[in-house]
Amino acid sequence: MSLSPDLTWRDVQYLCVETARKINPDDPDWEPTAVGRPYSYKYGFGVLDAHKYVTAAQAWTLVKPQAWFQTTTIQLEGGTMNKDQQYSGGQFIGPDGVISTISISKQMLVDSNFETLEHLNVKVWINHTARGDVEVEVVSPNGIKSILAKKRPQDRANTGFPGWVFMSVKHWWVHVCLRFTNLSETFAGVRIP
Numbered sequence: 001m002s003l004s005p006d007l008t009w010r011d012v013q014y015l016c017v018e019t020a021r022k023i024n025p026d027d028p029d030w031e032p033t034a035v036g037r038p039y040s041y042k043y044g045f046g047v048l049d050a051h052k053y054v055t056a057a058q059a060w061t062l063v064k065p066q067a068w069f070q071t072t073t074i075q076l077e078g079g080t081m082n083k084d085q086q087y088s089g090g091q092f093i094g095p096d097g098v099i100s101t102i103s104i105s106k107q108m109l110v111d112s113n114f115e116t117l118e119h120l121n122v123k124v125w126i127n128h129t130a131r132g133d134v135e136v137e138v139v140s141p142n143g144i145k146s147i148l149a150k151k152r153p154q155d156r157a158n159t160g161f162p163g164w165v166f167m168s169v170k171h172w173w174v175h176v177c178l179r180f181t182n183l184s185e186t187f188a189g190v191r192i193p
Helices: 009-019 050-058 106-111
Strands: 098-104 120-126 135-139 145-149 161-168 178-185
Touching (some): 135 161
16 A cells, blocks of 8 residues: 555455456356456455555556445335334245346446446345245346345344345446346235335
């Protein structure tokens, strides 16, 4: 940091992603991202390579100021939750799941000064008697799937996911346009902001 004191916390994150090196390359968890960078749910973008990091930091061009983009809330079948976290309405989602799609136009992104994705946050209200049976995925326009919640047989909590925020960095540096899809299985009352 002393060699490049102007780096922001976001520049540091970008440098971590850019200079990471694949660890345990034979692990089947590695998948390519839309920009061709390998990503793993176990290792993220990989292990930091201090030499590559310092070298890259010395010539690094600072990233633009942070921009945010929020979509409108999607309510399935008018599902709502009150201040006591009690659900009403919503859509029961059977074993085949449900797909809800958010369309994002280029103009919407321009209006928000938004160019590339860093962190993708999805907030859900899911009512379910066995939280570990719930699976939540986000699929980008180019088919890259990010698993936000996978099935966990030992998680038998009956609280579901009331107002939970899931985050993914798997779509880092992707130029976002068109639509993202949320695939979910066996839950009711979903809102995705």
